[in-house]
Amino acid sequence: MDFLLxxxxxxxxxxxxxxxxxxxxxxFKGRMRNLIAGGAAFAIAATGTVVVPNMIDTVPxxxxxxxxxxxxxxxxxxMPGSSEATAIRADxxxxxxxxxxxxxxxxxxxxxxxxxxxxVLMPGVKVFLQWINGQGVVSPVYYTVSDSEGKFVFDLSKPxxxxxxxxxxxxxxxxxxxxxxxxxxxxxxARLMQVKTxxxxxxxxxxxxxxxxxxxxxxxxxxxxxxxxxxxxxxxNVDGWLAKPEAQRTEAGKNTGKYGTVRGNVWWENRExxxxxxxxxxxxxxxNDRAATDTKxxxxxxxxxVARQFDAWKDANAGFTPDEFASxxxxxxxxxxxxxxxxxxxxxxxxxxxxxxxDYYIPFNGLYGVSRxxxxxxxxxxxxxxxxxxxxxxxxxxxxHGSLMKWNGTVGxxxxxxxxxxxxxxxxxxxxxxxxxxxxxxxxxxxxxLATAVNALESYNISNVKFAVFTANPMHDIxxxxxxxxxxxxxxxxxxxxxxxxxxxDYVIQWYADGVAIGGASKTVKANxxxxxxxxxxxxxxxLAKATVYSSQVFAxxxxxxxxxxxxxxxSFLADPAYIDYPTVTGTAGLKALTSTPKFDNPNTDKxxxxxxxxxxxxxxxxxxxxxxxxxxxxxxxxxxxxxxQVKGETQVAVTATWTIPGTDxxxxxxxxxxxxxxxxxxxxxxxxxxx
Numbered sequence: 250m251d252f253l254l255x256x257x258x259x260x261x262x263x264x265x266x267x268x269x270x271x272x273x274x275x276x277f278k279g280r281m282r283n284l285i286a287g288g289a290a291f292a293i294a295a296t297g298t299v300v301v302p303n304m305i306d307t308v309p310x311x312x313x314x315x316x317x318x319x320x321x322x323x324x325x326x327x328m329p330g331s332s333e334a335t336a337i338r339a340d341x342x343x344x345x346x347x348x349x350x351x352x353x354x355x356x357x358x359x360x361x362x363x364x365x366x367x368x369v370l371m372p373g374v375k376v377f378l379q380w381i382n383g384q385g386v387v388s389p390v391y392y393t394v395s396d397s398e399g400k401f402v403f404d405l406s407k408p409x410x411x412x413x414x415x416x417x418x419x420x421x422x423x424x425x426x427x428x429x430x431x432x433x434x435x436x437x438x439a440r441l442m443q444v445k446t447x448x449x450x451x452x453x454x455x456x457x458x459x460x461x462x463x464x465x466x467x468x469x470x471x472x473x474x475x476x477x478x479x480x481x482x483x484x485x486n487v488d489g490w491l492a493k494p495e496a497q498r499t500e501a502g503k504n505t506g507k508y509g510t511v512r513g514n515v516w517w518e519n520r521e522x523x524x525x526x527x528x529x530x531x532x533x534x535x536x537n538d539r540a541a542t543d544t545k546x547x548x549x550x551x552x553x554x555v556a557r558q559f560d561a562w563k564d565a566n567a568g569f570t571p572d573e574f575a576s577x578x579x580x581x582x583x584x585x586x587x588x589x590x591x592x593x594x595x596x597x598x599x600x601x602x603x604x605x606x607x608d609y610y611i612p613f614n615g616l617y618g619v620s621r622x623x624x625x626x627x628x629x630x631x632x633x634x635x636x637x638x639x640x641x642x643x644x645x646x647x648x649x650h651g652s653l654m655k656w657n658g659t660v661g662x663x664x665x666x667x668x669x670x671x672x673x674x675x676x677x678x679x680x681x682x683x684x685x686x687x688x689x690x691x692x693x694x695x696x697x698x699l700a701t702a703v704n705a706l707e708s709y710n711i712s713n714v715k716f717a718v719f720t721a722n723p724m725h726d727i728x729x730x731x732x733x734x735x736x737x738x739x740x741x742x743x744x745x746x747x748x749x750x751x752x753x754x755d756y757v758i759q760w761y762a763d764g765v766a767i768g769g770a771s772k773t774v775k776a777n778x779x780x781x782x783x784x785x786x787x788x789x790x791x792x793l794a795k796a797t798v799y800s801s802q803v804f805a806x807x808x809x810x811x812x813x814x815x816x817x818x819x820x821s822f823l824a825d826p827a828y829i830d831y832p833t834v835t836g837t838a839g840l841k842a843l844t845s846t847p848k849f850d851n852p853n854t855d856k857x858x859x860x861x862x863x864x865x866x867x868x869x870x871x872x873x874x875x876x877x878x879x880x881x882x883x884x885x886x887x888x889x890x891x892x893x894x895q896v897k898g899e900t901q902v903a904v905t906a907t908w909t910i911p912g913t914d915x916x917x918x919x920x921x922x923x924x925x926x927x928x929x930x931x932x933x934x935x936x937x938x939x940x941x
Contacts, residue, residue: 514607
């Protein structure tokens, strides 16, 4: 006999026991449960009236089975390890086997191949890792967090398992095609950029032959990677004081000489070639690096008076840090401009436009005088710079970038100089992009010679000031299938998403089966302005004969549109021809015993499939199933639910089928859901009585 239970639910007072949660949740499955991805707890909040049969003890099992089933059958957004948001924590111990370790630091000078004296270690930074093996199996996204010393370690000793029980390990020694990629979460996106993601590959996959600074230990049983470096630099001119206001800037003219100029290159970085130095990025068209054509580059330096104030501050503050000097510079500039007007502290700000080959050219007029501390050279009879001219910007009528002697203090020349030790050059990059600044790694006026490979020659002949632009956290994801919780069958179509690549570059998405490229299953696609690629779907063959790992892999495209180099990004899923489905059972609770019979014939194929040979069936949670009152035939998979145990509403029961693939030792474990949707025998109504 049914009876009425009335609940007034209060989320703040929600009970925490599984039984109480299950009782409250009965009948409100879709809108009352919020299953926590990767965990066992769930919360319920609602207000209403529920009618249940007089079998309260069976209710908790129904909802407990719901929770277990949903956890094993996540929606695409909830798949553990499919993104940064769902990454799997994998903290390790420094020096461990099957590990990956390194440091996170903010860079202030020098090359990218080492942490230098002024660089600052960064604790609390989340670092991500993903790998792909030679079979095309792509791991979930893992993460760990840098410790108080800026160190981080991944424990990669636990193998990846697919739905059929297959295991795939972090194996550097036995798999020459094994590759990995790392990147980090930016702890301060408003002020910082990620300029190195562990190795020099901008968050792309790299292997034993393409790594730059990482050290891979291939010793059997060791499988360890060390010397990873995750590096951050400051965003260029983040507070706006390192260049004149836009209205006061001048446009760079054509190339008329090399003296008193800054030259370099700006490009979209795709990946690095193996064998090159790890201290800097190189523009490599072979790997689809592309000129950042039409990008603006701004170069500025301070006037003589401000430069002298900078010098005085340094003399008075021995042992200062870069941050202390940057703060002092900012204050000196602010004070000077408060008295003399906006932009007055800066002698010149010149804006160049990047050419089609990536080059830019910034010519400065210069300031009259040999230097900020020397007006003329030689005897007074040979002096050319008057007191009124000294320190003023050379007028356009006297500009000369072809005369070495005018810029190097030669006696009798019309001297000019720039304060190149207090210079700042930066590209203007829109959007959420990262820029390797090389010469100007923090927000202050400084010498370009502090960087790697910059040529600063006589007469302010400054070249090779280069900038690499990229997105440090590109992602590629098969959104509707994976290796374990959502596997595909014949006729199913997988779709993918790709984000964070270089805008307007051409890429190739190629599909693979067990690590072998599938003919005709590739497409050349062009990234849009935000670096996103269109989906390239793949349909599992109708005649699939065995369980297969399919992977979609992203490559750079060459000039002919063909894939070049090694894989940049990838994801994978498992497809299996075995088909098991429990059609939803409907009816009225408590009227008769109900059965749920599995179907083995895949409706998407022309052939008729039968039960897998030797398959055995069992409830995934036997204790919960027993409490619910359901039984299962281990040979056929048929579920029986006696009428006196039934509850109304939606109920899911998780079933695991196990069998061995004929002719192999491979054991398959497949978890599927049996659904019941039962109407109540009694509705919640107010009884009506006829008048006597």
